[in-house]
Amino acid sequence: MSTLGMIHMVFGLVALAAGTAVVLTRKGNRGHRTLGHVYLTTMVGLNITGLFIYNLFGHFGPFHWLAVASLLTLIAGLVPVFTRRPKGRWLEWHAAFISGSYVGLVAATAAEITSRIPGTADSFGLVVGLTSALIMAIGGYLIQRYTPKSISRIPARFRRDAQVS
Template sequence: MFHSTTGLIHLLSALLAMLVGAVVLLNRKGGRLHRQIGYLYVVAMLVVNATAFTIFRVTGSFGPFHWLALASLVSLAGGMVPLLARRRLGGWLYWHYYFMNWSVVGLYAAFWAETFTRLLPMNVFWPVVVAATAGTTAVGARLIRRHAAHLLPPAAPKTVGH
């Protein structure tokens, strides 16, 4: 089942990230538990992405999953940079929320792709992966939008004639 030690580390760190990512999403935000588990999620995702760049079993070369690992790193950075620069960045909470949630959605979409590489023949693999990714993304987008509105600062009133 495992093609290498790297593959096993990739799987275990992905499972850890899925577990702690769900805990972060489902619990109260901003407290010590959120921060501790959130940092564990970031570390697990960094391991997932680092190992992803060494796995070439599906395509034999740098391929779509490696590009998605890059997108995952961008999402992690997009969530952590506003947090780390929060004293100098207005609206940091919205950006932290937005990018970290998309990081988790991407992780769950990647879960489907990884699962299907092991279960399906290649002739049906890509259509199923695209459909599962689209479905995961649609559900994730709806949940993210539903909870993001309260994080936006109130709009400044418009002045007439200026």
Template sequence: MFHSTTGLIHLSAAFIAMISGAFVLLNKKGGIFHKRVGYTYVISMYTLNITAFFIYYLFGKFGPFHALSVMSLICLSGGIIPAIFKKHVKNWLDWHYYFMNWSVVGLYAAFWAETLTRTLPVRQFWPLVFAAATVTAMIGSYLIRRNAKRLITERSLSNTDQNK
């Protein structure tokens, strides 16, 4: 399953990120629980992505999955930095919401691609990776858009209440 200590750390960080990411998505936003579990997600994702740069088992050099790790780091940073500096970032919640959600979608797309290529007897590596990523991204895109409408409505209502 893993070929080194780095691989074990990578795998462990992936499991922690998947669990904490799911908890953040499925529970109430804001508040101390969201922040604590969210920081667990962020730390595990940074660990996951950084260790990815030390894994060259598949291609023997920098490959497409390393490029996806760069994209993941961009999403992760694009989500956490506005939340940390929210007093200085206009529409910080929008940035946080979209980037963090796409970070989670990318994580699950990688999970499904990894799972399918390791468990199915089909010898079509790239079509399985593409199919897993595409289906996950389509479902993620739908859920992100659907829940964004609710988030925007809740924020508008709370802003209206504060202005009274």
């Protein structure tokens, strides 16, 4: 594995750990924000290093576009925090986009693992596509089901003007 590949993998593992901790711990407090900063920093590092890895196709390919999409999802999750917009719903937007970012990370990790199972090289696209689609479907369902409950548990002093639907 190249040095860049190793750095990419370390960013990914730390992002997975930090993202899992964010999902499993109480929201809105200092610990949440600290873990969120670790998640954000490592996701940016993961995506930027990913943009410079060309081993698979030799050129800018579909996984590079997914790295760009991942960066956009992170930005979309942060803008509501800094702007407190849309008014009354910023927290829901933050939670939805950052949760989507995490689900994408889990899907990419699962696809990376399943694509390395012996005998799957001939059906690489199918294995990666099905694995990612399954994780994204499950993650989307869980986000829809649990995000409103999670937001409602955040103390009002952290929510400011956010409403829970």
